Amino acid sequence: MLTYDFSNISQPIYKELYQNIRRDILNGTIKNGEKLPSKRTLAQNLGISTITVENAYDQLISEGYLYSELKKGYFVSDIKNLSKPNPKAVQKTELNINVSLKPSYYFDFSSNNVETKNFPFSIWAKLSREVLSEMQDQVLQVSPSSGIEALRNAIAKHLYSFRGMAVDPNQIIIGAGTENLYEILIKLFGKNKTFCIENPGYTKIRKVYEINKVDCVFANLDENGINIQELRNSNAQIAHISPNHHFPTGITMPASRRYEILGWANEKSDRYIIEDDYDSEFRQNGNPIPTLQSIDAFEKVIYMNTFSKSIASTIRISYMVLPEHLANLYYQTLDFYSCPVPTFEQYTLAKFIDEGYFEKHINRMRLYYRRKRVTVLNILHKNLSDNECSILESDSGLHLILNLKTSVSDTELKKYLLEKGININMLSEYYESEKENLQHMYILNYSNINLEKFEEAIKIIKMIIGT
Helix, strand or coil: CCCCCCCCCCCCHHHHHHHHHHHHHHCCCCCCCCEECCHHHHHHHHCCCHHHHHHHHHHHHHCCCEEEECCCEEEECCCCCCCCCCHHHHHCCCCCCCCCCCCCCCEECCCCCCCHHHCCHHHHHHHHHHHHHHCHHHHCCCCCCCCCHHHHHHHHHHHHHHHCCCCCHHHEEEECCHHHHHHHHHHHHCCCCEEEEEECCCHHHHHHHHHCCCEEEEEEEECCEECHHHHHHCCCCEEEECCCCCCCCCCCCCHHHHHHHHHHHHCCCCCEEEEECCCHHHECCCCCCCCCHHHCCCCCEEEEEECCCCCCCCCCCEEEECCHHHHHHHHHHCCCCCCCCCHHHHHHHHHHHHCCHHHHHHHHHHHHHHHHHHHHHHHHHHHCCCCCEEEECCCECCEEEEEECCCCCHHHHHHHHHHCCEECEEHHHHCCCCCHHHCCEEEEECCCCCHHHHHHHHHHHHHHHCC
């Protein structure tokens, strides 16, 4: 008869019983084919309920350790081919997994997050409550692969009023971040296409294409944006560009270059342009520059944007606008994929846009960043003379480029700053290959900087470049 002690356990009795019987089967104490006591008999012997025994037996049956025969009882399965667990491995509580942890800095010029204090918490909470109380049935329905209709309609209206883009909501595909949308496009185009990206540019774009094993080539920029001749020489079919505000150079592509790149795309049927409009909401002077998509007459431009910068870095909701024939191809071939953005968050964002809160938030943030930019520039001019630093800036985006005039090498300067707990990225780090003529050029993201610490960080830079 099986006998076990349950006087000092920290888990349900049925689980303890199941583990004890399983252990005895694995170590051979209970043999293959051996009949186990009936539920009632074992319960009486152990002083527990028959339901507890039944739960333990059922778990063992579901895992294949036992089988039952009608009116005969419970028997041990033939598990001779089942590998026995290593007791040391079972007892091990820590695994040797090297998780990369982001270092923390006293001051980080490279962070492009937004300040948490500017998130519209009260409005977002109000809309979230309304969604939960008024849209319970809709929230629990499965979202279409392209995203819920309410959000796609809201985005289409926003694009028409803010960017002059007349798009059908069914052209819009919702994704969990732009990386997710890049991978959808790779599936849509196939892996035999070559993608050309700007040099310099976001390193993450290259990493996404490379990890998906598609060919990725580079074209340098001139003063008007991506160099068309280098794009032609790359033999790429897809050009991934940021014409409205390039990061990190800040270049805005003029109309002449826009028509040149549209002309390149129209030369062959398999050529397309991915227009990344990231950061476009924060143009400081004048109206936003019209998008490539809005002047594309031949369905060659895929427009892409995200709410990560305009609302919050953790709002992992992005979208793209596909030309009509690519939208049809998407619904024919990829419609079986689930939309990765929770339905609840989609409805909340849809209300945020539809009820005018998004437009008010953008206007408020544009004013906030304009004032912050002025403060940042004043602090820079106050602490660094023209002989020590020049500032390269454009009318849009949330970063500046500092050209430090010093004999201290970039490597040494970064080393000294890191020792002081300050992180800053060099412009050359965004190029595919080293650029000797870009020494002492640094990126200053100001969207998330602490102004109280900023002046102290600038004084430390001044001290280092003066040595």
